[in-house]
Amino acid sequence: MSTATLGALELVVLLAVARLKDKAYGLAIRRDLAARTGRDYSVGALYTTLQRLEDKGLLTSRHSEPLPVRGGRSRRHFTLTGAGARALREAERHAASIWAGIGKPLRPRLA
Amino acid sequence: MPSIHARRPTIATEPKANSALVTECVLMALGGDPAFIADLLGDLREEYSYRAARDGVNTARFWYLREMARSTPHLVWNAIRHGTPSARARLAAFILTVVVTFSVLTLAWLTRNGPPASLVVGGGVDSDGIVVNNLGPVPLSMSVLDARGRRLERTEVRYQRISGAPIQVSTRGVIKCTRPGDAIVRASLAPLQRDFVVHCEPVRKIRDAGWGNFVVGGPAGTFTVDAIGLDGKPVTRIAARLRVEDSTIATLDSSGRLRPLRPGQTWIDIEIGDRRAGAFVTVFEPVRTFEALRPDQLWVVAPIRLARGASIRWPLPTGAFFLTFSADSSEAPPTRGFVGLGSGSSPTVQFPINMSVAGLIMCTRMPELQPGVLGAHCLARAPGATLILTYSGPGGPNEIVGSVALERQEQH
Numbered sequence: 001m002s003t004a005t006l007g008a009l010e011l012v013v014l015l016a017v018a019r020l021k022d023k024a025y026g027l028a029i030r031r032d033l034a035a036r037t038g039r040d041y042s043v044g045a046l047y048t049t050l051q052r053l054e055d056k057g058l059l060t061s062r063h064s065e066p067l068p069v070r071g072g073r074s075r076r077h078f079t080l081t082g083a084g085a086r087a088l089r090e091a092e093r094h095a096a097s098i099w100a101g102i103g104k105p106l107r108p109r110l111a
Numbered sequence: 112m113p114s115i116h117a118r119r120p121t122i123a124t125e126p127k128a129n130s131a132l133v134t135e136c137v138l139m140a141l142g143g144d145p146a147f148i149a150d151l152l153g154d155l156r157e158e159y160s161y162r163a164a165r166d167g168v169n170t171a172r173f174w175y176l177r178e179m180a181r182s183t184p185h186l187v188w189n190a191i192r193h194g195t196p197s198a199r200a201r202l203a204a205f206i207l208t209v210v211v212t213f214s215v216l217t218l219a220w221l222t223r224n225g226p227p228a229s230l231v232v233g234g235g236v237d238s239d240g241i242v243v244n245n246l247g248p249v250p251l252s253m254s255v256l257d258a259r260g261r262r263l264e265r266t267e268v269r270y271q272r273i274s275g276a277p278i279q280v281s282t283r284g285v286i287k288c289t290r291p292g293d294a295i296v297r298a299s300l301a302p303l304q305r306d307f308v309v310h311c312e313p314v315r316k317i318r319d320a321g322w323g324n325f326v327v328g329g330p331a332g333t334f335t336v337d338a339i340g341l342d343g344k345p346v347t348r349i350a351a352r353l354r355v356e357d358s359t360i361a362t363l364d365s366s367g368r369l370r371p372l373r374p375g376q377t378w379i380d381i382e383i384g385d386r387r388a389g390a391f392v393t394v395f396e397p398v399r400t401f402e403a404l405r406p407d408q409l410w411v412v413a414p415i416r417l418a419r420g421a422s423i424r425w426p427l428p429t430g431a432f433f434l435t436f437s438a439d440s441s442e443a444p445p446t447r448g449f450v451g452l453g454s455g456s457s458p459t460v461q462f463p464i465n466m467s468v469a470g471l472i473m474c475t476r477m478p479e480l481q482p483g484v485l486g487a488h489c490l491a492r493a494p495g496a497t498l499i500l501t502y503s504g505p506g507g508p509n510e511i512v513g514s515v516a517l518e519r520q521e522q523h
Contacts, residue, residue: 026154043158044182047151048189051144073153076146 005056011091012037013049017059017078018088025064025075026050050078058084141205142198143190151182225257230268230298230305240308242350243288244338244384246315251284253298253305268300278311288313291340312348314338317381317388324516325361325371325394326412334369334390338383352382360394374410393518401425401498401517412516415500417464419509422501427472429491431520434474436466436485436500438513464511465503470496 006014016032017024030046033039053059060081063074080088138148155178163171190202231254232241243249251270255263270284276292284298288311298305318337325332334353340346353363360375369379371394381388395412398404402425404411415423415436427434466485468474471493477486489496502511 026150027158030154042181042185043151043154043178044185047147047154048185051147051189073157075153076150 006087006091007049009041009045009049010053010058011088013046014053014058014080014084014088018080018085022077022079024078029078053084054078056083057081058087138186138190140198141190141202142194143186144193147189147193148186151186155179155182224261224263225259227255227263227300227303228258229256230254230300230303231256232305232307240293240310242310242312242348243286244312244314244346244349244386245288246313247385248279248285248287249385251280251286251296251298251309253284255300255303268298271297271299273297273306275308276311278309280309286311291342310348312346313341314346314349314384314386315341315343317383317386323369323390323392324412325369325392327371327374327394327396329371329397331368331370334363334367334379336367336381336383336388336390338386349383352380354380354382355392356380361392374408376410395516395518401427401515404428404517404519409519409521410516412514414514415512417500417502417511417513419502422499425498425500425515427468427470427489427491427496427498427517428519429494429496431488431490433477433516433518433520434466434487434489434498435516435518436464436513437516438464438511465499465501467499467501468496469499472496 012033013029016029016036020028020032026043026046029050030041030043033041033046050059050061054061058081059078061076061078063076066072066074138152139145155175158178159171159175162174166174187202187206191199194202232252241251253268255268257263268284269282270280271282272278272280273295275294276290278292278294279287279289280294280296286296286309290311291313292311294309294311295306296309298307316339318339323332323334336349336351336353338346338349338351351367353367355361355363355369355377356379357375357377360373360377361369361371363369363379369392374394374396376391376393379390379392381390393410395410396408398408398411398413400413401411413425417423464485466487468487468489470491472489472491474487474489477488498515500515
């Protein structure tokens with residue numbers, strides 16, 4: 001999978017799924033994105049991206065058991081696939097090559 | 112004060128479930144991916160419950176509506192990508208319905224009329240009131256405007272004479288002027304009220320407005336109309352309506368100035384109160400002589416300047432036409448234009464001018480024209496006809512300045 005096909009939102013969503021591991025469902029991903037990027041992505045935009053990543057084979061999903069409340073719904077959890085993990089590594093390498101040669105005063109410290 | 116957890120399931124979650132179910136059904140009917148819709152709406156519901164408990168129901172509802180609006184493009188895109196052809200057709204029809212409905216509602220909102228805000232005096236107005244020249248009953252012209260200046264179709268305006276001449280005013284605003292005089296009338300449309308002056312100047316007749324001649328490119332002239340009142344004297348305050356029958360030939364501005372535009376003849380309708388009259392206007396094309404006129408040059412005028420004892424000979428076209436010589440006043444500075452024959456501008460000096468014709472032409476002199484104006488109706492049967500104008504003195508100025516107009520009758 002080439003990073004050329006990975007958009008900015010797709011990348012941050014993939015990273016959120018990787019970070020949240022088995023707690024990666026829609027609302028959790030959205031809150032994680034809001035906390036880390038400061039942007040309030042709409043639920044529609046998030047699910048469209050998740051669906052696109054799933055179509056690309058970078059994510060897979062499963063439904064959880066219904067929540068233990070009256071009328072509790074089943075959440076859809078997302079997991080990174082092998083292709084997704086490779087895409088993330090490639091994106092990281094790609095970013096590193098882009099930043100290569102930039103001096104420290106300009107280069108932000110990466111966490 | 113109830114705890115957050117006690118409010119949560121009863122106030123926030125339950126009422127929302129029904130509307131969410133309806134939304135889900137609509138979205139699925141429009142062809143969206145069921146899993147996509149269920150996940151999206153499920154997350155929205157969950158977040159709504161959380162926010163309702165934390166921030167209150169109203170804030171949560173506002174958030175929910177905002178999120179639905181923000182997610183709409185994505186839902187539509189999902190329906191386009193995953194829907195069947197029939198579902199896409201339903202979606203297209205739905206979008207079209209929404210757009211049309213929104214447009215119609217927006218248009219209706221923008222063009223809606225507000226409550227009455229002002230009463231405005233309508234036609235027949237001078238600087239301080241309404242002029243009524245009618246002898247018969249006439250409705251007062253009053254417009255009701257809203258705050259944005261839009262005219263409202265209202266008939267509930269009530270009228271009442273407050274003071275002044277004893278004119279008859281009905282509550283509906285029909286006025287009857289039986290004699291000259293001014294009165295103050297009040298128009299009311301709760302809570303609006305407007306007092307205005309009605310100038311009763313009934314017109315018994317319009318004196319013959321006659322006719323006028325103008326030249327293309329020449330100066331505009333003021334069109335004057337004499338209106339006669341009940342006492343037989345001219346009415347000074349009139350609200351006249353003038354309308355030019357063919358405004359490509361001449362135009363009239365609001366101050367009654369007539370501007371000639373192209374050669375031709377037209378009629379001016381004059382309406383003052385309930386009296387009507389008309390005036391004939393001819394606009395001539397200026398030419399140097401009558402030689403080599405084109406067939407479409409039907410109204411032409413040429414300036415002439417004749418010294419004592421001199422004469423001119425001009426070729427005339429074939430066919431039927433009116434010929435008119437008009438001299439400028441000797442007191443007035445020489446003009447190269449054609450002197451109007453209408454009221455107030457004709458010459459009064461008698462000149463010993465002789466107008467004759469030669470060749471295969473027959474003319475009938477028109478004696479009723481004014482002094483200083485010679486007119487004839489001619490029929491030239493073959494080319495070669497000539498107009499001869501001679502200034503033979505004695506007496507009068509050394510030179511005569513004037514113009515000769517030729518008005519051809521169209522060949523049918």
